[in-house]
Amino acid sequence: MNRRLILALSLALAFAVPLSLLAGRVWIAPFSPMTGNAALILMELRLPRAVLALVVGAGLGISGAAMQGYLRNPLADPGLFGIAPGAALGAVLSFWTGYAASVWLLPVFALAGAAGAMALLALVAGRQAGVALFAMAGLMISSLAGALTSLAISLSPTPFAMGEIVTWLMGALTDRSWREVLIAAPLTAAGMALLLTAGRGLDALTLGEAAARSLGVEPRRQQALMIAGVGLTVGAGVAVAGIIGFVGLIVPHLVRPLTDRRPSSVLMPSALAGALLLLVADAGCRILPLAGGELRLGIALSLLGAPFFLGLLLRMRRGLA
Amino acid sequence: MSADLRATDLSLGTRLKGVTVALRSGEVTAICGPNGAGKSTLLSCLAGLTVSDAGAVTLEGEALSALPARRRAQAIGYLPQGPEVAWDVTVDVLVALGRLPWQDASSPQGQAAVEAAIATMDLQPLRTRPVSRLSGGERARALMARVLATQPRWLLADEPLASLDVGQALALMKRLREQADAGRGVVLVLHDLATAMNHADRVIVLKDGRLATDGEPDQSLAADIIGAVWGCEARWLGEPGTRALSVS
Numbered sequence: 001m002n003r004r005l006i007l008a009l010s011l012a013l014a015f016a017v018p019l020s021l022l023a024g025r026v027w028i029a030p031f032s033p034m035t036g037n038a039a040l041i042l043m044e045l046r047l048p049r050a051v052l053a054l055v056v057g058a059g060l061g062i063s064g065a066a067m068q069g070y071l072r073n074p075l076a077d078p079g080l081f082g083i084a085p086g087a088a089l090g091a092v093l094s095f096w097t098g099y100a101a102s103v104w105l106l107p108v109f110a111l112a113g114a115a116g117a118m119a120l121l122a123l124v125a126g127r128q129a130g131v132a133l134f135a136m137a138g139l140m141i142s143s144l145a146g147a148l149t150s151l152a153i154s155l156s157p158t159p160f161a162m163g164e165i166v167t168w169l170m171g172a173l174t175d176r177s178w179r180e181v182l183i184a185a186p187l188t189a190a191g192m193a194l195l196l197t198a199g200r201g202l203d204a205l206t207l208g209e210a211a212a213r214s215l216g217v218e219p220r221r222q223q224a225l226m227i228a229g230v231g232l233t234v235g236a237g238v239a240v241a242g243i244i245g246f247v248g249l250i251v252p253h254l255v256r257p258l259t260d261r262r263p264s265s266v267l268m269p270s271a272l273a274g275a276l277l278l279l280v281a282d283a284g285c286r287i288l289p290l291a292g293g294e295l296r297l298g299i300a301l302s303l304l305g306a307p308f309f310l311g312l313l314l315r316m317r318r319g320l321a
Numbered sequence: 322m323s324a325d326l327r328a329t330d331l332s333l334g335t336r337l338k339g340v341t342v343a344l345r346s347g348e349v350t351a352i353c354g355p356n357g358a359g360k361s362t363l364l365s366c367l368a369g370l371t372v373s374d375a376g377a378v379t380l381e382g383e384a385l386s387a388l389p390a391r392r393r394a395q396a397i398g399y400l401p402q403g404p405e406v407a408w409d410v411t412v413d414v415l416v417a418l419g420r421l422p423w424q425d426a427s428s429p430q431g432q433a434a435v436e437a438a439i440a441t442m443d444l445q446p447l448r449t450r451p452v453s454r455l456s457g458g459e460r461a462r463a464l465m466a467r468v469l470a471t472q473p474r475w476l477l478a479d480e481p482l483a484s485l486d487v488g489q490a491l492a493l494m495k496r497l498r499e500q501a502d503a504g505r506g507v508v509l510v511l512h513d514l515a516t517a518m519n520h521a522d523r524v525i526v527l528k529d530g531r532l533a534t535d536g537e538p539d540q541s542l543a544a545d546i547i548g549a550v551w552g553c554e555a556r557w558l559g560e561p562g563t564r565a566l567s568v569s
Contacts, residue, residue, distance in 0.1 A: 072407035204421050206408050207467070210401040213370050215471075216394030216422040261408045262418075 002265050005258050009272035013054070016276055020053075020283040021046045048178045053282045054275040055181065056173070056241045059188040059233030061274020062267050064248025065255070066195045069202035069263025070226050071135055075312070078234045078248040081227070082141030086117025087238035088169060089145040092152045095165045107183045107239035114235025117141050118227050125223060131209060134223065171242035171298025173282050180240040191232030192271060198225040199264030206263065244298045246305025247274050253312065326397075326475055326506060328367060331376035336362045338530040339376070346474060346506035349498060351517035353510075353542070354527035355551055360510045361402060361479050363527065367508065368399040368477050380475075394422035398473035402480045402510070404464050406452045412439070412463045413448045419470025438470035441496065458489035465493065475506040482516060494520045515566045518542050518557070526550055 021042055022028045028038050063078040071080070078084060090113020091106055099105040124137035149169075156162040201222040204212035213219065237244065251274045252266050259265040278297075281304070285295045326344040331337050336359045344350050344367070352360045365371040366378055369385040378385040380396060388396075398419070406415060417426045417435050425431035439448060442462040447455065455463060461481065468476060476497070482490040494516060501507045501522070511517045517524050517538060524541035526533040528550045534541040539561075547555040547568075556567045 072405075200421060200424070203418060206406060206410065207418060208401060208405045208407070210365070210370055211399065211404060213390075214368055214394060214397070214399035214401075215418070216391040218390050256408075260414050261410045262414055263408065 002259055002269070005255070005269050006272065009269060009276060013272060013276055013279070016279055017050055017054070020050050020279050023283045024286045044177070048181050049173050049176055049282065050279060051181050052173050052176050052184065052240060053278040055184050055188050056237040056244065057247060057275040057278025058271040059184075059191060059237045059274070060244065060247040060278070061251040062192050062195050062271040063230045063233045064250075064274070065252040065263065065266045065270035066198060066202065066226065066229060067248065068252050069266070070198075070205065070222075071131060072205060072208075074253065074316075075249070076135075077245075078230055079142065079245065080135060081117070081121060081138040081230055081234075082145055083114050083117045083121075083138075083231050083234045084238050084243060085142045085145035085149065086120075087111065087114035087235045088243055089113045089149045089152070090116070091168060091239065091242070092149050092165050095161050095168065096152050096156060098157075098161075103179060107180070110239035111187075111235050113145070114231055114238065117145060118231040118235075122224070122227055130219075131205075167296075168242050169298075170296040171244040171301075172285075172294070172296045173241055173278075174294055176240065184236040184240045187232045187236035191229045191234075191236065194225050194229035194232065196267055198222060198229060199267055201225070202263035202267075242298060244278070244301055246301050246309070247277060250305055250308050251277060253308075325381045326367060326508075327379045328363070329376050329379070331363070331366055331373045331378070333362060333366065333371065333373045336530050337366070337373065340527070340530070340532050341376075342525055342532065342535060344475075344506055344508060345523075347501055347504050348522040349501045349507045349509065349520060351509050351511045351521035351524045351538075352527065353512075353514060353517050353524055354533070357529075358527040359530040360527055362530075363525075364399075364477055364479050364508065364510050368397050369393045370399065391422050395471065396473055397475045397477060398468035398471045400464060400468050400476075400478040400481055403483070406464075409451045409453045411449050411451055412444055412455070412466075415452060415463055416444070416466045416470050419467040422471055434472050435470050437472075438466040441469055441499075442466040457484050458486070458492075461485055461489065461493060465496070469500070473505070475508065476500055477508045479510045480512055481509060482511065482513065490516065514542055514547065515564060518564050518566070519562055 067076040087110040091110040094106045094109035125134040201217045204215040204217045252270045255269040328342050331340045354360050420426040420431040497507050524538045525535045544555045553568045558565045
């Protein structure tokens with residue numbers, strides 16, 4: 001069942017990637033001889049952007065699936081660990097200090113923020129590694145990073161910096177180049193590898209923490225895999241694209257009914273579906289005629305995600321009633 | 322019969338105070354006691370899931386705490402109290418989780434173990450049914466099959482009969498007896514003293530974290546001991562094997 005789903009999603013991606021490359025303000029006709037401009041647009045603008053959408057989407061999808069498995073909660077989202085807000089805080093500080101002017105430093109700051117959040121999470125959750133305590137620690141870090149981000153915005157040195165920060169926080173893939181791909185791809189790949197390794201432990205956690213331990217899962221190892229895996233994928237994603245919400249929440253839900261519902265079975269399909277969703281959404285943002293520029297990807301996904309989330313809540317309420 | 326799962330002078334905070342027991346495979350051992358006596362804590366220590374402050378648990382002579390988690394998991398199956406299933410997997414998938422310690426769910430050997438566990442618990446007609454659509458009894462059987470699929474030498478369960486009706490409880494006890502007859506060590510925390518009396522080979526009674534008695538059911542659950550431990554006047558009615566408890 002799973003193999004077929006992965007194949008179908010891969011095929012969908014194989015169709016969607018070339019299509020998304022053609023779409024945009026300038027449409028590129030696939031079968032006519034390419035002019036110099038078109039080649040430039042394709043290779044230097046759209047291709048890196050598409051690859052980045054795939055990388056960031058896959059990272060968000062798989063870390064959402066892993067988080068839901070780890071917390072045994074279908075409403076969990078990668079943002080819950082506080083890693084995305086931590087990365088955002090790092091990026092905001094790079095704007096605040098003016099270091100964002102150097103193209104490499106913004107992602108470096110963001111990754112440092114993500115690493116800081118990861119370290120704090122490991123420290124607070126401590127040796128006992130209970131999942132509930134861990135989630136609370138993540139929530140605390142999340143709100144702390146959020147508050148500090150707001151503080152940075154309110155104290156921003158210039159209105160220009162404030163504008164930059166606010167725009168960046170909305171999340172987008174516009175004007176990204178191969179440089180961002182180079183930063184995000186290896187980190188995301190490493191994080192995904194860690195999360196795939198965590199799959200067996202996530203399956204065992206289906207039966208609760210005590211049963212999982214009785215099945216040979218070591219809680220501290222599992223926790224370390226989760227922190228590092230989610231930290232690398234989400235940290236890398238935020239570093240190059242800003243905050244893009246809801247992908248990690250929605251995608252595992254869409255995918256889960258098509259699998260045997262074991263957390264490990266949801267991981268890889270969620271990565272592929274996340275990549276597909278972000279690619280299509282980003283192409284949509286590019287095409288949509290909007291005065292004053294493009295619809296920001298982060299906003300578009302939140303607009304899509306909020307009603308989806310509401311629907312999910314209503315369905316759960318019916319289930320509980 | 323060899324004594325191969327041993328707890329020696331086990332202490333943990335106020336919950337366990339110097340408990341020493343030696344359990345034998347091939348037997349059904351019941352752990353009984355009033356609420357808060359330390360039954361679940363003792364079982365969890367025996368399963369290697371809770372580390373005691375003092376004392377040690379040994380499995381066939383080896384310290385349980387020194388055993389790698391996977392090897393321990395292969396030897397000791399554990400069913401927690403009120404077991405949860407977070408995702409709505411099918412019975413098949415649930416039972417196959419029992420192969421995680423062996424990491425061989427897709428190999429012929431792993432599949433054979435899953436098949437055997439499903440057959441033992443009479444789950445063939447339910448194997449593609451999601452857990453959410455099982456009755457309480459069916460669910461208890463599926464969860465027990467998950468533990469059996471590991472093919473552990475020891476089978477530890479914390480109140481496996483809770484939420485089962487009398488018929489279902491009896492059926493499950495009979496299956497656990499078969500497991501003991503097949504050479505496994507079966508250790509159960511039981512609330513219902515009559516079940517312990519009728520179905521266990523041996524009963525361990527705890528009170529306030531201390532070992533009160535340890536012996537055959539007739540001895541361990543004698544009326545005077547029930548009086549001293551549970552604080553009520555008790556009388557056993559009926560014949561051995563089908564005894565009922567009258568309390569006042």
